[in-house]
Amino acid sequence: MADQWQREYDFAEKVARKAGEEIRKAGESEIRVMTKSCTVDLVTKTDERVEKIIIGSLKQEFGEGTHCFIGEESVAKGEACILTDKPTWIIDPVDGTTNFVHGFPFVAVSIAFAVNKELEFGIVYSCLEDKMYKARKGQGAFCNDELIQVSDVKEIKKSIIISEHGVDRSPEKVNKIFSTMQKILCIPVHGLRGSGTAATNMCLVASGAVEAFFEIGIHCWDIAAGAVIVQEAGGLLLDVDGGPFDLMSRRMLSANNDVIAHRIIKEIEVFPVERDDAPTHRIY
Ligand SMILES: O=P([O-])([O-])O[C@@H]1[C@H](O)[C@H](O)[C@@H](O)[C@H](O)[C@H]1O
Numbered sequence: 001m002a003d004q005w006q007r008e009y010d011f012a013e014k015v016a017r018k019a020g021e022e023i024r025k026a027g028e029s030e031i032r033v034m035t036k037s038c039t040v041d042l043v044t045k046t047d048e049r050v051e052k053i054i055i056g057s058l059k060q061e062f063g064e065g066t067h068c069f070i071g072e073e074s075v076a077k078g079e080a081c082i083l084t085d086k087p088t089w090i091i092d093p094v095d096g097t098t099n100f101v102h103g104f105p106f107v108a109v110s111i112a113f114a115v116n117k118e119l120e121f122g123i124v125y126s127c128l129e130d131k132m133y134k135a136r137k138g139q140g141a142f143c144n145d146e147l148i149q150v151s152d153v154k155e156i157k158k159s160i161i162i163s164e165h166g167v168d169r170s171p172e173k174v175n176k177i178f179s180t181m182q183k184i185l186c187i188p189v190h191g192l193r194g195s196g197t198a199a200t201n202m203c204l205v206a207s208g209a210v211e212a213f214f215e216i217g218i219h220c221w222d223i224a225a226g227a228v229i230v231q232e233a234g235g236l237l238l239d240v241d242g243g244p245f246d247l248m249s250r251r252m253l254s255a256n257n258d259v260i261a262h263r264i265i266k267e268i269e270v271f272p273v274e275r276d277d278a279p280t281h282r283i284y
Pocket residue numbers: 072092094095096097098164165166167195196197198199215217218219222284
């Protein structure tokens with residue numbers, strides 16, 4: 001069916017815009033900060049409220065029980081994080097919570113939709129910049145309705161690379177992250193960056209502002225929507241060791257092309273993380 005999931009796609013954009021408005025308004029008043037797995041893993045009442053608004057609106061539009069949901073704050077409260085073949089929404093209500101708390105101006109709403117474990121579309125609304133990124137499988141990627149494309153740079157020495165350090169601050173992991181960054185910086189690349197939101201980082205790859213973004217320790221809700229947007233903009237997704245991308249593995253490299261991707265992979269010091277769908281999963 002040609003327009004299958006079109007209603008879901010259109011509605012997701014509306015919901016993302018509404019969620020972004022809520023986040024912008026909430027940022028104008030005092031923000032109540034709480035923590036999750038550790039003292040640097042922040043969450044606010046806005047994260048929880050916006051997730052409820054998104055899931056509530058989707059249930060109201062498409063009916064209770066027709067779709068499954070994986071939402072960052074619902075999983076934090078103990079809901080399962082298992083991707084099945086059923087139509088499933090994968091939601092990060094506030095990607096860049098630390099940015100939101102500090103007033104650092106990159107915060108995104110990330111909404112993806114998967115069927116038979118395949119991503120059908122992704123919406124990333126970078127709400128403080130008012131940039132609506134979206135992509136549907138096979139139909140290109142857009143920012144504010146303009147077609148976007150990854151950069152055509154193939155020389156690593158002419159690239160900008162993004163990585164992030166996440167919230168797990170165990171010294172062995174931090175050492176590996178910074179050792180990787182040092183090696184990449186000294187290739188040398190033009191620069192290293194990080195916006196503080198994985199969803200936005202992926203949109204920066206998709207729109208050609210940077211050549212690659214990788215992270216070990218991200219979650220499916222941080223990257224599901226961005227994954228469609230990068231691919232539809234002509235980029236690729238891989239595991240950080242060069243194997244196939246696995247949404248639930250918490251390991252992801254997105255790049256403009258395979259030359260840049262494989263040059264970065266040579267430098268990445270991989271460390272173990274528990275999968276999102278592991279039965280004993282602890283949230284980081
Ligand atoms: O917690 P959150 O702000 O939704 O998401 C975080 C952001 O995407 C950050 O860029 C990334 O480095 C972390 O790994 C994520 O957990």
